[in-house]
Amino acid sequence: MPDEGARHLIAAITTDFTEFPPKALAPGDGPLGWAGYGEARERASQTSGETESVVCGEGRVGGVAAVLVVFDFRFLGGSVGSATGDRIEYAFTRARETRTPLVSLIATGGSRMHEGMLSLHQLQRVARQSTLLHQAGVPQISVLRDPTTGGLWASLGAGADVVIGVEEAQVGFAGRRVRPIGDDPAYTAEGQLANGHIDEVCALEDVDSVLTEWLLLLSSGAPEPAEVPRALGSAEPASDAWSAVRHARSAARPHAESYLDDYFDVRRPISGDRCGGVDAGMLCGIGLRGRHAVAYAAQTGTATTPAGFRTAARLIRLAERLGISVLTLVDTPGAANDAAAERAGAGPAIAELFATVAAARVPVTTLVIGEGGSGGALALAAPDRTWITPDAYFSVIAPELCAAILKRSPEEVPGTAEQLRLRPSDLVELGVVRGIAD
Structure with a gap:
């Protein structure tokens, strides 16, 4: 299936989705007074139907409750600004307080240039929330859509317990416009898998079934020791x-x-x-x-x-x-x-x-x-x-x-x-x- 934005993906993989109260950046040209930023956000909103680059809420994936953080690349390339960080922090806090697994479905070009260092600072916020969720023993899964580049790959994406790449997705810390010219496979989901940085790659249409299995597995732990497997080979002891x-x-x-x-x-x-x-x-x-x-x-x-x-x-x-x-x-x-x-x-x-x-x-x-x-x-x-x-x-x-x-x-x-x-x-x-x- 084509990746048609956050709402389409949410509808495809979840039931009973309830969005968290959205928080958008105040009107105007943003914290740096970047000329034209307000107009750019307005155009992005008209294109995507969103007020920010991420939609966060709670729903069920295959019957398992999950907190979702879903990016919409049509909103300024899925870039991360202060309001994006607010939404992600709220989602992580909610997951931690309710002990609900968190799933992030990422499609981003990285930090939002219009907010400068305030944008980059959001990576520290995200990394802290990810660490707190780990410490609380709550599962976290990331899905790397096309593209997943920049600091969000190096924090929200790579920081998850289980990292799933979408087939042929561009994945890398260096985005296409800031890396050496060429199409090296290292910058793909398949390349990241081959080099030990993600756990598996699946087709976009299979994301819901893969997430369903992972959420079940990560939520079904028990304190009892694992049973000893039965021997499958010869039952005859060696003579010497x-x-x-x-x-x-x-x-x-x-x-x-x-x-x-x-x-x-x-x-x-x-x-x-x-x-x-x-x-x-x-x-x-x-x-x-x-x-x-x-x-x-x-x-x-x-x-x-x-x-x-x-x-x-x-x-x-x-x-x-x-x-x-x-x-x-x-x-x-x-x-x-x-x-x-x-x-x-x-x-x-x-x-x-x-x-x-x-x-x-x-x-x-x-x-x-x-x-x-x-x-x-x-x-x-x-x-x-x-x-x-x-x-x-x-x-x-x-x-x-x-x-x-x-x-x-x-x-x-x-x-x-x-x-x-x-x-x-x-x-x-x-x-x-x-x-x-x-």
């Missing part, structure tokens, strides 16, 4: 340690996608570390199991990069703010150990995840479903709520690398694996895991 390693490395055994599909009724992704990185081998998001939401971070069998560890830490912090229990699935030969990983901060990223798991105020449940290789696996594991499947292993390091460190020959690797006591039954006996999933 080297067999356990080979079973865990088998391409035929179930991997994270299979476990997540089996465990959840519906799920949506959290993507990227917000620092320019995405690890396709770390699946993060929130899913619905029965009536309750569970946040998940799942390794897929590859070496985990710093971006993967940081994304998992971000996911756990989000779950903690919203009171959602966490499930982690461990399956990695270990942390990525190439030069690129070192430059990207492998050590600090792993340390951050260790600290996040250790400090989590929501329960974290872990199931080792494949390889549990060294600190790259342990960082994702709950200290006191970890289980393992019969076709998995957990070890201080891969047996081959252990043999290399000890200057043993390749022929000694199976015996080294036995000495490491890495089988599920060994790990239960050692107290490293609570039990073997069935």
Whole structure:
């Protein structure tokens, strides 16, 4: 569907919408006395039917109550002035006081030149309100329409718990008129997704269904620990340690996608570390199991990069703010150990995840479903709520690398694996895991 402004979008995605009392800037040429500003606002009002660039109110999205902040690009390019900031601040305050999720549907060129630094100051107001909403544990979702540029992308948009981009939308801190000439894909919703800055991209006509699922997921947390997933692979324990390693490395055994599909009724992704990185081998998001939401971070069998560890830490912090229990699935030969990983901060990223798991105020449940290789696996594991499947292993390091460190020959690797006591039954006996999933 075409993006035809705030009212059209509100009608398409909400029911029972009630607008908050609108506050418009006083007549005249504004706080700076900018010649022609009053006339420009009058023309924008005639074009859009609005008295400001944003419409705020309360409604229901898919049956879930939400406070909405909806921009109309036809009003001076969706730019932000003092009256815009007043409306947004009122909406955030209302969401915080009523503990109602806030959804912002953004289409803006950024700050309003006619109000100078008073316009730029609104970004601080918005950032403060976003922080207060986070501290109150109230969910916040942003939808980036075409275009979303300037300071509102760097505050209201990027500051949300979940960030959704509309297909082919222009998204970037630098707007088209103030950046280098060209159409670099970095300035698109798809480019922002690829570089770890937004969570998913959808068509404009799908925004209502995507928001419906996200609002349900973010509002369905429960304090109880997540259930341990059932084991999907072989139920037969390995006869020896080297067999356990080979079973865990088998391409035929179930991997994270299979476990997540089996465990959840519906799920949506959290993507990227917000620092320019995405690890396709770390699946993060929130899913619905029965009536309750569970946040998940799942390794897929590859070496985990710093971006993967940081994304998992971000996911756990989000779950903690919203009171959602966490499930982690461990399956990695270990942390990525190439030069690129070192430059990207492998050590600090792993340390951050260790600290996040250790400090989590929501329960974290872990199931080792494949390889549990060294600190790259342990960082994702709950200290006191970890289980393992019969076709998995957990070890201080891969047996081959252990043999290399000890200057043993390749022929000694199976015996080294036995000495490491890495089988599920060994790990239960050692107290490293609570039990073997069935």
